[in-house]
Amino acid sequence: xxxxxxxxxxxxxxxxxxxxxxxxxxxxxxxxxxxxxxxxxxxxxxxxxxxxxxxxxxxxxxxxxxxxxxxxxxxxxxxxxxxxxxxxxxxxxxxxxxxxxxxxxxxxxxxxxxxxxxxxxxxxxxxxxxxxxxxxxxxxxxxxxxxxxxxxxxxxxxxxxxxxxxxxxxxxxxxxxxxxxxxxxxxxxxxxxxxxxxxxxxxxxxxxxxxxxxxxxxxxxxxxxxxxxxx
Amino acid sequence: xxxxxxxxxxxxxxxxxxxxxxxxxxxxxxxxxxxxxxxxxxxxxxxxxxxxxxxxxxxxxxxxxxxxxxxxxxxxxxxxxxxxxxxxxxxxxxxxxxxxxxxxxxxxxxxxxxxxxxxxxxxxxxxxxxxxxxxxxxxxxxxxxxxxxxxxxxxxxxxxxxxxxxxxxxxxxxxxxxxxxxxxxxxxxxxxxxxxxxxxxxxxxxxxxxxxxxxxxxxxxxxxxxxxxxxxxxxxxxxxxxxxxxxxxxxxxxxxxxxxxxxxxxxxxxxxxxxxxxxxxxxxxxxxxxxxxxxxxxxxxxxxxxxxxxxxxxxxxxxxxxxxxxxxxxxxxxxxxxxxxxxxxxxxxxxxxxxxxxxxxxxxxxxxxxxxxxxxxxxxxxxxxxxxxxxxxxxxxxxxxxxxxxxxxxxxxxxxxxxxxxxxxxxxxxxxxxxxxxxxxxxxxxxxxxxxxxx
Numbered sequence: 058x059x060x061x062x063x064x065x066x067x068x069x070x071x072x073x074x075x076x077x078x079x080x081x082x083x084x085x086x087x088x089x090x091x092x093x094x095x096x097x098x099x100x101x102x103x104x105x106x107x108x109x110x111x112x113x114x115x116x117x118x119x120x121x122x123x124x125x126x127x128x129x130x131x132x133x134x135x136x137x138x139x140x141x142x143x144x145x146x147x148x149x150x151x152x153x154x155x156x157x158x159x160x161x162x163x164x165x166x167x168x169x170x171x172x173x174x175x176x177x178x179x180x181x182x183x184x185x186x187x188x189x190x191x192x193x194x195x196x197x198x199x200x201x202x203x204x205x206x207x208x209x210x211x212x213x214x215x216x217x218x219x220x221x222x223x224x225x226x227x228x229x230x231x232x233x234x235x236x237x238x239x240x241x242x243x244x245x246x247x248x249x250x251x252x253x254x255x256x257x258x259x260x261x262x263x264x265x266x267x268x269x270x271x272x273x274x275x276x277x278x279x280x281x282x283x284x285x286x287x288x
Numbered sequence: 289x290x291x292x293x294x295x296x297x298x299x300x301x302x303x304x305x306x307x308x309x310x311x312x313x314x315x316x317x318x319x320x321x322x323x324x325x326x327x328x329x330x331x332x333x334x335x336x337x338x339x340x341x342x343x344x345x346x347x348x349x350x351x352x353x354x355x356x357x358x359x360x361x362x363x364x365x366x367x368x369x370x371x372x373x374x375x376x377x378x379x380x381x382x383x384x385x386x387x388x389x390x391x392x393x394x395x396x397x398x399x400x401x402x403x404x405x406x407x408x409x410x411x412x413x414x415x416x417x418x419x420x421x422x423x424x425x426x427x428x429x430x431x432x433x434x435x436x437x438x439x440x441x442x443x444x445x446x447x448x449x450x451x452x453x454x455x456x457x458x459x460x461x462x463x464x465x466x467x468x469x470x471x472x473x474x475x476x477x478x479x480x481x482x483x484x485x486x487x488x489x490x491x492x493x494x495x496x497x498x499x500x501x502x503x504x505x506x507x508x509x510x511x512x513x514x515x516x517x518x519x520x521x522x523x524x525x526x527x528x529x530x531x532x533x534x535x536x537x538x539x540x541x542x543x544x545x546x547x548x549x550x551x552x553x554x555x556x557x558x559x560x561x562x563x564x565x566x567x568x569x570x571x572x573x574x575x576x577x578x579x580x581x582x583x584x585x586x587x588x589x590x591x592x593x594x595x596x597x598x599x600x601x602x603x604x605x606x607x608x609x610x611x612x613x614x615x616x617x618x619x620x621x622x623x624x625x626x627x628x629x630x631x632x633x634x635x636x637x638x639x640x641x642x643x644x645x646x647x648x649x650x651x652x653x654x655x656x657x658x659x660x661x662x663x664x665x666x667x668x669x670x671x672x673x674x675x676x677x678x679x680x681x682x683x684x685x686x687x688x689x690x691x692x693x694x695x696x697x698x699x700x701x702x703x704x705x706x707x708x709x710x711x712x713x714x715x716x717x718x719x720x721x722x723x724x725x726x727x728x729x730x731x732x733x734x735x736x737x738x739x740x741x742x743x
Contacts, residue, residue, distance in 0.1 A: 082569075083569075083573045085573070085574070085577060086573055086576070086577050089577045089580060089581055090580070093580060093581065127568075127569075157568070157572045157573060157576050177576075178573070178576035178577075178580065179575075179576045179579040179580060179593065179596070180580065181579075181580055182580060201634060201636045201669060201671070202634075202636055204636070205636035205637065205638045205671070208638045208639075208673075209638050209639065213638075237671075237673070238723075240636045240638065240671050241636075241669055241671040241682055241684050241723070241729075242634060242636075242667070242669025242671070242684050242723070243684075243723040244723065247723035248723075250725075251723065
């Protein structure tokens with residue numbers, strides 16, 4: 058359904074090199090996802106708990122980790138804990154969060170921890186593969202639901218707009234437009250053509266939003282994060 | 289007078305006191321439980337009350353041990369409910385409970401009888417007065433009325449004594465003291481039980497004071513009697529113990545029942561949470577897997593998705609405090625549309641509306657979603673943005689698309705039920721090509737009247 062990113066954006070364009078690790082506590086889901094994934098993605102390993110996941114990620118150093126948000130083991134931190142512990146030990150690894158839920162606090166948890174994208178588990182194998190490829194290419198993967206949440210959390214609906222690009226607590230007018238279109242179900246390429254900008258620029262905006270989501274002191278985000286001891 | 293028929297659908301297997309009551313609801317509850325007419329039960333109780341006070345004792349005992357109807361749902365597992373009718377049946381002979389509560393010398397037996405008789409009379413009076421406010425669920429202030437009557441009775445007895453009537457004052461005054469103590473103690477216990485937290489220590493002192501009054505009243509029987517001996521002392525001590533126990537017992541019974549109710553509620557809540565966690569781990573994952581394996585637009589995926597949404601609603605109702613009404617309504621529409629058509633409707637809501645959304649907007653949105661499902665299929669995105677000034681709904685599909693100018697005749701529905709409807713509601717609707725030039729995007733926009741919420 059979604060478009061694979063066009064060449065100038067993916068940059069590397071060497072999908073055979075894309076190595077992934079699947080982390081999920083349900084073996085049915087792991088095997089199901091594994092069989093559905095694009096053959097170009099090479100699965101290096103699987104893990105079912107936080108501790109296993111950290112061990113596997115550090116040992117295999119994959120490019121992308123498909124990470125379930127809710128995981129047993131460790132100190133109970135789930136997927137976010139995996140990211141926080143494993144990321145320093147695997148510097149070239151990127152994390153794509155998978156979850157059955159679309160709840161705002163799940164989103165905040167993993168994005169704050171450093172995930173580069175967030176999709177729901179009901180996405181098809183092709184969609185997951187595509188998202189993994191985009192994350193590997195350096196993009197952020199935003200689902201429509203996540204875009205909607207971002208608009209809400211940054212007060213875009215109430216008319217708050219950032220005047221300068223350094224402002225972390227608000228979205229710029231352009232970023233808001235991009236988020237709105239993504240929330241409407243537009244793929245990045247469609248956003249680009251609707252706004253008459255290049256797909257590359259769309260990704261720049263999305264990455265900027267992701268960075269704001271991770272760094273801003275926006276009180277809605279902070280409240281969620283502190284209430285759940287993420288900060 | 290007959291408040292509840294035995295054929296009442298609310299008939300339950302357990303003996304409970306209904307909310308619709310005259311004194312304490314014992315007669316009505318027993319009538320409902322046994323299937324006898326309420327009037328009959330009341331008459332029998334009254335007649336028994338005249339027979340040495342058996343009816344009053346029975347009434348009091350059932351009142352103390354039978355739960356309120358309000359607590360019935362929680363007390364469903366209470367084993368006591370099954371035992372009560374038997375107690376009622378054995379107690380109806382009157383004699384056993386009488387001897388049990390009033391042990392000892394014959395004088396106490398007769399005074400118990402007279403005191404109970406006056407109490408029964410007062411009970412009848414309350415029944416009559418309360419009958420005027422037929423069916424009012426508010427409780428009559430029974431304790432206050434009984435206390436007042438007791439004082440009036442004392443005064444009357446004293447006056448009668450002065451006038452030369454031969455009344456056993458020695459027996460009546462202790463009986464009244466004991467009854468007053470009982471009434472006060474129960475009242476304090478009721479307040480304690482209802483959990484008026486901060487001053488509960490003061491209340492405990494007051495309750496103990498009332499109990500001392502009860503003990504004093506019982507002791508007075510013996511102090512005022514002639515030629516005391518060892519047995520009098522023993523009987524007096526036992527009487528005090530039994531009397532206090534009788535006063536405290538109903539409160540203790542209710543307290544334990546409250547505790548068990550609370551424990552049962554906690555267990556239910558824990559069970560529910562555990563089940564939610566389990567379903568989240570197993571069933572939701574499986575449903576997600578089915579959707580993934582079956583391909584996004586197959587029937588299996590559609591069913592799995594509908595089930596997932598239902599289950600999620602059921603599990604996490606109240607947990608989400610995001611955008612209200614409008615988003616929920618649209619999700620409801622999405623669910624029903626998905627059930628009927630092979631589509632996948634995604635609803636994303638931003639902002640929240642804190643007021644009624646006009647039906648016209650919902651109806652137009654529904655029509656737009658249906659239209660997309662019918663003519664485009666595949667996946668449909670619904671986006672709602674509610675700002676303080678405008679509500680905007682956009683419905684995007686990736687079907688063949690159409691231009692408003694060349695809508696064929698069979699698509700008049702769009703023009704009438706979406707465009708015209710929005711115009712009538714004071715909003716606008718536009719149809720344009722969807723993302724990337726494929727499909728259709730229908731945008732509905734409704735300005736909110738700011739004046740509306742200022743008054």
